[in-house]
Amino acid sequence: MRIPCPFCGDRDSREFTVLGDATLIGRPDPSAPDALAKFTVYLHERDNPAGLHRELWYHGPGCQSWLVVTRDTRTHRIDKVEAARDVPREGTSR
Amino acid sequence: MKYSALSLAWNALSGHTRWKPAWRDPAPRPQYDVVICGGGGHGLATAHYLAKVHGLTRIAVLEKGWIGSGNAGRNTTIIRSNYLLPENEPFYEWSMKLWEGLEQDLNYNAMVSQRGVLNLYHSDAQRDAYARRGNAMRLNGADAELLDEAAVRRMLPFLDYENARFPIQGGLLQRRGGTARHDAVVWGYARAADGRGVDIIQNCEVTSIRTRNGRVEGVETTRGFIAAEKVGLALAGSTSLVASSAGLRLPIESHVLQAFVSEGIKPFIDTVVTYGAGHFYISQSDKGGLVFGGDIDGYNSYAQRGGLPIIEDVCEAGMALMPRIGRVRLLRLWGGIMDMSMDGSPIIDTTPVKGLYLNTGWNYGGFKATPASGWCFAHLIATGAPHWTARGYRLDRFATGYVADEKGVGAQPNLH
Incomplete structure (x- = not known):
């Protein structure tokens, strides 16, 4: 698999480390009254789709950027790669 | 027909032309008491124990392809019960005990081979951790022996003991562990369940679960709707897809x-070995393939x-452990989808939907768990209460904090 890094260009997936579902960047508000329930869902539950999946990858040996990669989990086709810092935070995840 | 030496001899006389199919190929009935989704080892074992232990009769197992075509046919066939945590060890030891009596129970040769499972250690800290794990195993009735380097050398003289970075110091050996013929396990359970009236329906994909007022009504399949009072999911990597149709979002x-399997070579590994300094496990099949x-x-x-x-990572670890496999050619490799x-x-539990039962989260340890998974899932479906060896496998443990994290890496599935 090759990942088109927006800073470094098309690179081998060996250069990247995958963290998981991109909902992880939408960290719940720890001071909210329902924080415990929100964090339980945030930390443990996943949509786990067969199809397009947005996920966090880290380009350690390259630009050291966190990326949000939109990839098809059935074919590994990559549709979109964005810098994670440019992806709007949802505030709280669902 | 009961398989025996006599039946073999009798059929030999007729040139083996009179063997009957080992299970029927029924069309789905409109309604069952219990429908098990997923015709792998776990689903078929569940159906077998539901029929045999709990006396249920109107049971169907639905499989989208042919039985055993998923992970049951894609694993490395290792059986063992060498876990540390109290949530895990009694369950896997129960599975080990069921493996030991499986062939008699099913009247089927599953080629259960207790050739031993040896986990190598390469540092003092790892030795201590293995000693602790061995003690936990023995406290739960399993067998475990801590071997020093000399003992491992006697067993496997060809390993690379002189590795400067990861010298082999010894290993934790479970002699009762070993391998089983994965396809035969599937076929044996299928034949035994079928013999007790379970309908095994192949080429019948469950597309969604039908619910009403928080209660399960049945399943929509590629062969039409099938009504059921109770539905059990044993779908491995596809669990999330089907469960989402009932509104469940799973951990x-x-x-x-x-x-991987290599070309067939002469016998040289008579046990199961795992590398402690990288992730690599190996055994040799009866056909000679590694x-x-x-x-x-x-x-x-x-x-x-x-x-x-x-593929490179696995082969590098293999070469670091046993350099003599370097010139053996890789014959086949394949992938399975792990939950x-x-x-x-794992999770063996009820769900917020009444009548819907969940059996998932096997990570990549599902094969060894097949008998106990079926036993405990059948117990849950029949009685409504978890089997005592599976009490830790609750769905709500992530909310309550009673997680069973054998490796201690937290909620990071790709590190387990």
Whole structure:
């Protein structure tokens, strides 16, 4: 698999480390009254789709950027790669 | 027909032309008491124990392809019960005991071979951890022996003991562990369940679960709607897809795990060996092929094939452990979709939907668990209460904090 890094260009997936579902960047508000329930869902539950999946990858040996990669989990086709810092935070995840 | 030496001799006389199919190929009935989704080892074992232990009769097992075509046919066939945590060890030891009596129970040769499972250690700290694990195993009635380097050298003289970075100091040996013929396990359970009236329906994919007022009504399939009072999901990597149709969002990620087999060579590994300094496990099949595997690829995947980086990683670990396999050619490799859970342990539990039962989260340890998974899932479906060996496998443990994280890496499925 090759990942088109927006800073470094098309690179081998060996250069990247995958963290998981991109909902992880939408960290719940720890001071909210329902924080415990929100964090339980945030930390443990996943949509786990067969199809397009947005996920966090880290380009350690390259630009050291966190990326949000939109990839098809059935074919590994990559549709979109964005810098994670440019992806709007949802505030709280669902 | 009961399989025996006599039946073999009798059929030999007629040139083996009179063997009957080992199970029927029934059309789905409109309604069952229990429908098990997933015709792998776990689903078929569940049906078998529902019929045999709990006396239920109107049971169907629905399989989208042919039985055993998923992970049951894609694993490295290792059986063992060498776990540390009290949530895990009694369950896997119960599974080990069921393996030991499986062939008599099923009247089927599953080629259960207790050739031993040896986990190597390469440092003082790892030795201490293995000693602790061995003690936990023995406290739960399993067998465990801590071997020093000399003892491992006697067993496996050809390993690389002189590795400067990861010298082999010894290993934790479970002699009762070993391998079983994965396909025969599936066929044996299918034949036994079928013999007790279970309908095994192949080429019948469950597309969604029909519910009403929080209660399950049945399943929609590619062969029409099938009504059922109780529905059990034993779908491994596809669990999230079907469960989502009943409104469930699960603590599961689906990942691909690759396995490998070499060309057939003369016997040289008579046990199962795992490398302690990398992720690599190997045994030799009766046909002579080296059967081995390592890590999952690490990213979510529903493709039953993996990437080259892990193939290289596994082969490098193999070469570091036993350099003599270097000139053996790789014959086949394949991938299966693992239901990786958030703490690395499985889930056998009821769900918020009445009548819907869940059996998932096997990570990449599902094969060895097949008998106990079926036993405990059948117990749950029949009685409504968890079997005592599966009490830790609750769905709500991530909310309550009673997780069973054998490896201690937290809610990071690709590290379990």
